[in-house]
Amino acid sequence: MSKKSEKDSDLKGTLYSVGFVGLFILISWFMAFYLFVDRF
Amino acid sequence: MTTIKEKAKDLIKVDRRDSKLALAHIYVAFIALFIGGLCGLLQVLVRSGKFTLPWGIGYYQILTIHGVLLGLILTTYFILGFQIAAMSRTSGTFTNKQRLIGWIGFWVMTAGTVAASIMVLLNEASVLYTFYAPLQAHWIFYVGMALVVVGSWITGIAQIMKYVEWRKVNPGQPSPLLSFMVIVNMAMWLICSLGVAVEVVFQLIPWSLGWVDKVDVLLSRTLFWYFGHPLVYFWLLPAYMVWYVIIPKIIGGKIFSDALARLSFMLFLLFSIPVGFHHQLTEPGIDSFWKFLQVILTMMVVIPSLLTAFSMFASFELRGRQLGGKGLYGWFKKLPWKDARFTVPFIGMAAFIPAGAGGIINASYQMNQLIHNTIWVTGHFHLTLATTVVLTFFGAAYWLIPHLTGRVLTKQMNKLAIIQAIIWSVGMTIMSGAMHIVGLMGAPRRSDFSTYGGAQQATEWIPYQVAQAVGGTILFVGIILVLYIVANLLWFAPKGETEFPIGEVSEHAEKTPMWLENWKIWLTICIALILFAYTVPIIDIIQNAPPGSKGYKLW
Ligand code: HEM
Ligand SMILES: [Cu+2]
Numbered sequence: 001m002s003k004k005s006e007k008d009s010d011l012k013g014t015l016y017s018v019g020f021v022g023l024f025i026l027i028s029w030f031m032a033f034y035l036f037v038d039r040f
Numbered sequence: 041m042t043t044i045k046e047k048a049k050d051l052i053k054v055d056r057r058d059s060k061l062a063l064a065h066i067y068v069a070f071i072a073l074f075i076g077g078l079c080g081l082l083q084v085l086v087r088s089g090k091f092t093l094p095w096g097i098g099y100y101q102i103l104t105i106h107g108v109l110l111g112l113i114l115t116t117y118f119i120l121g122f123q124i125a126a127m128s129r130t131s132g133t134f135t136n137k138q139r140l141i142g143w144i145g146f147w148v149m150t151a152g153t154v155a156a157s158i159m160v161l162l163n164e165a166s167v168l169y170t171f172y173a174p175l176q177a178h179w180i181f182y183v184g185m186a187l188v189v190v191g192s193w194i195t196g197i198a199q200i201m202k203y204v205e206w207r208k209v210n211p212g213q214p215s216p217l218l219s220f221m222v223i224v225n226m227a228m229w230l231i232c233s234l235g236v237a238v239e240v241v242f243q244l245i246p247w248s249l250g251w252v253d254k255v256d257v258l259l260s261r262t263l264f265w266y267f268g269h270p271l272v273y274f275w276l277l278p279a280y281m282v283w284y285v286i287i288p289k290i291i292g293g294k295i296f297s298d299a300l301a302r303l304s305f306m307l308f309l310l311f312s313i314p315v316g317f318h319h320q321l322t323e324p325g326i327d328s329f330w331k332f333l334q335v336i337l338t339m340m341v342v343i344p345s346l347l348t349a350f351s352m353f354a355s356f357e358l359r360g361r362q363l364g365g366k367g368l369y370g371w372f373k374k375l376p377w378k379d380a381r382f383t384v385p386f387i388g389m390a391a392f393i394p395a396g397a398g399g400i401i402n403a404s405y406q407m408n409q410l411i412h413n414t415i416w417v418t419g420h421f422h423l424t425l426a427t428t429v430v431l432t433f434f435g436a437a438y439w440l441i442p443h444l445t446g447r448v449l450t451k452q453m454n455k456l457a458i459i460q461a462i463i464w465s466v467g468m469t470i471m472s473g474a475m476h477i478v479g480l481m482g483a484p485r486r487s488d489f490s491t492y493g494g495a496q497q498a499t500e501w502i503p504y505q506v507a508q509a510v511g512g513t514i515l516f517v518g519i520i521l522v523l524y525i526v527a528n529l530l531w532f533a534p535k536g537e538t539e540f541p542i543g544e545v546s547e548h549a550e551k552t553p554m555w556l557e558n559w560k561i562w563l564t565i566c567i568a569l570i571l572f573a574y575t576v577p578i579i580d581i582i583q584n585a586p587p588g589s590k591g592y593k594l595w
Contacts, residue, residue: 010361013368014353021349021393028397029404035480036407 054540058128059444061142063530065121066441068150069114070526076109077519084471084512087505089489099488100166100595107169108160111425113153116188118433119278120145120195123222125440126281127199129540130216131206138198138205145195152187155180166595168486170264171244173255176591179248186240189233196226214552217298218285218542224305225277227559231566232270232313239263247591254588258325258581265316266574273312275425277305279432282385283352286436288543290381293359296351297549302556304344304351310566311340314573321408325586330577331405337573338403345396352389358546380449380457381541384435387461388428391468395423398476413486416479419472427468431461434522439538441529448536453525460525464518471511478504 054062079102085091086099093099124142128134134142158180159165165177171185203223206215214220239260247255284301288294295301317334320326360371376382398420402411411417438449438457449457479485483501492498555561 011354011357013357013360013371014350016368017353018346018350022346024393025397025400028394029401032401032404032407032410036410040406040409 052129052540053537054125054128054444055133057139058124058134061134061139061146062121062125062128063441063444064143064146065117065124066437066444067530068153069118069121070523072109072114072117073519074523076106076114077516079103079106080110081512081516084509087489088509089491089502089505090509098163098166098595100168100486101160101163103486104160104166104168105157108156111169112185112188115275115425115429116149116192118437119225119274120192122278122281122433122436122440123199123225124195125444125540126218126222127202129218130542131202131219134198134202135205138201141198141201142195145191145193145198147191148194149188149191152184152189152191154184155187156184159184163595170268172264173244173247173257173260174589174592176248176593179245182240182244182248186237186245189237189240192233193230196230199223199226212554214298214302214554214557216542217295217301217545218281220302220557221277221281221285221305224309225274225281227563228270228277228309228312229274231570232267232274235263235266235316236268239267253590255591256582256585257589258323258586259578261320261323262316262326262578262581265319266313267316268319269316270312272421272424273308275429277308279385279388279429280305280308280348282432282436283348283389285543286541287352287382287385288355288359289541290379291356291359291376293355293362293543294546295543295549296354296358296546298545299550299552299556300347300351302552304347306556306562307344307347308341309562310569311337311344313566314569315341317573317577318403318408321405322412325581325584326577327580330573334573335403335405337569339400342400355546378454378458380454380461381435381439383458384438384461385432387465388431388435391423391427391431391465395420395428398423411479413484414479415475415483415485418485419475419479422468422472422475427464427472431464434461437526438529439541441526442533442536442538443540445530445533446535446537447529447533448538449529450533453528453533456521457525460518460521463514463521467511467514467516467518469511471508471515474504474507474511478508 082091082093082102083099083106086093086102093102124134156165159178160181162178165171165181167175167177167181171177171182199222203215203219206219215223243255243260243263246252284295288296315334315338317326317331318338321331321335356375357365357371360374363371363374365371365374375386398416401407402417402420411420434457438454442448478501481500481504482497483504489505490498
């Protein structure tokens with residue numbers, strides 16, 4: 001692996017982790033939204 | 041004359057006289073944790089339906105003690121103690137005058153705490169920690185709460201004086217990051233607690249004394265929540281201080297970016313205050329346009345929150361890779377999991393993911409109806425406050441207390457601290473999980489056990505209430521353990537030197553621009569946003585006031 005590509009992948013885990021957090025928020029929100037639409 | 045080098049060395053340890061002041065606050069905080077925690081245990085037992093309180097003690101009396109001691113006293117005292125130590129460590133030892141002001145603040149707060157507690161114990165003030173009118177407490181309770189707020193202002197002023205002094209001695213330089221953060225939190229506290237002070241002094245005290253017989257409930261609740269939301273950020277920002285500044289040092293890494301940390305704190309200052317209506321979304325008498333506007337402002341906190349998440353992951357990943365972690369998540373395993381100072385706050389961070397997701401649901405205007413006044417809300421803030429914030433404070437106490445007392449955290453205590461955090465997570469997952477689910481099934485918060493005349497719906501809640509009791513009992517074990525560790529660190533641990541860890545900024549980070557510390561700009565925007573969000577609706581609330589209410593004592 002070249003030095004450059006190593007540097008590029010430096011914060012990959014961070015990117016995925018923050019993406020996961022965002023996704024988790026969206027999924028929970030839509031589940032609640034579904035309940036809301038169902039009830040009100 | 042001290043040389044600069046000597047001076048720098050002096051700064052590394054908090055001066056003994058400042059330590060005493062910080063420790064005084066921490067003592068009160070942990071006493072509050074014990075009494076409040078005991079009440080929490082009683083609450084879950086009562087709500088399971090299998091236990092009734094002896095000696096005619098009321099459920100709401102216990103709940104008031106729990107809310108006041110844990111939500112208001114534990115938090116405020118721990119935070120002020122931590123911040124005093126943080127200022128002393130990063131901006132230098134307090135002058136005698138500053139320290140004296142700090143002590144005056146401490147005793148004013150403590151006098152208020154004692155006065156309010158006595159009234160609650162006498163069953164004269166079972167009005168819960170939000171003291172909503174028209175429930176009416178004895179006037180001494182309100183005076184006590186007012187003294188707590190005023191005392192916190194006085195202590196806060198000592199901290200601000202230290203900061204001003206530092207800035208004067210170091211012109212043109214950004215202040216130490218931790219000091220800066222303390223001052224942002226104090227600025228937010230001063231601005232927001234003005235609302236509750238006005239409520240208590242001009243509405244509740246005259247009314248409870250009988251000088252006026254009616255109170256404007258809508259106005260009082262609006263003033264309360266102008267304070268109540270920033271209150272939760274007043275709890276959270278010290279936890280963020282630990283995450284941004286302390287944790288990178290503990291894991292042997294660097295602060296990802298000083299500028300990013302400052303920017304996110306300033307954004308919290310801006311978007312924490314003009315948003316109180318999100319607690320009043322189901323409240324009649326507030327125009328829906330202004331509720332909507334404050335909902336939008338509320339959602340803006342997602343920005344600094346995700347900045348924080350990013351910054352945390354980044355400093356973990358950079359460090360983990362430095363230690364040889366490979367692949368997408370190899371770095372994660374390399375983190376110092378055996379160090380309680382890291383692991384305990386880390387669990388707190390993890391809890392903030394579901395906590396934040398829940399918060400966004402709560403604040404989504406119409407969707408608030410789904411959860412409003414259900415025990416989902418209690419489940420929510422036992423994640424934010426009673427897990428994220430509290431575990432971070434425990435994790436901080438494990439180095440802060442020994443630093444202040446000149447002792448060390450032994451290996452056994454470190455291990456016990458990790459066990460404590462695991463017990464807390466297990467108990468909280470069960471209790472808070474049950475609360476979230478049964479809340480969605482309609483179970484109310486702030487209610488004594490009832491079968492509601494055998495109603496079908498209420499019968500379905502009971503298994504979850506039993507689960508709450510199981511989780512709550514496990515949590516209480518967690519409280520005993522943390523108190524055991526804290527007692528050890530205060531009085532019994534071996535003498536020695538403990539570091540007050542302060543992270544350094546990564547050498548790759550951009551230089552911090554000075555506009556981030558330009559208070560004129562930020563305070564102007566902050567006040568403009570508050571005026572924008574509140575002026576018209578408050579005029580409206582006053583002009584079209586609902587009929588005033590007399591006081592009620594329903595307990
Ligand atoms: C042993 C641990 C704990 C247990 C078993 C527990 C249990 C409970 C329960 C069951 C309630 C809601 C009761 C109701 O609405 O009827 C409650 C409310 C509350 N808890 Fe806890 N809790 C614990 C720890 C904490 C901690 C550590 C904090 C904060 C640092 C905290 C802060 C609060 C607050 C502010 C309320 C709201 C009171 C109100 O609605 O007036 N709790 N707790
Ligand atoms: Cu809020």
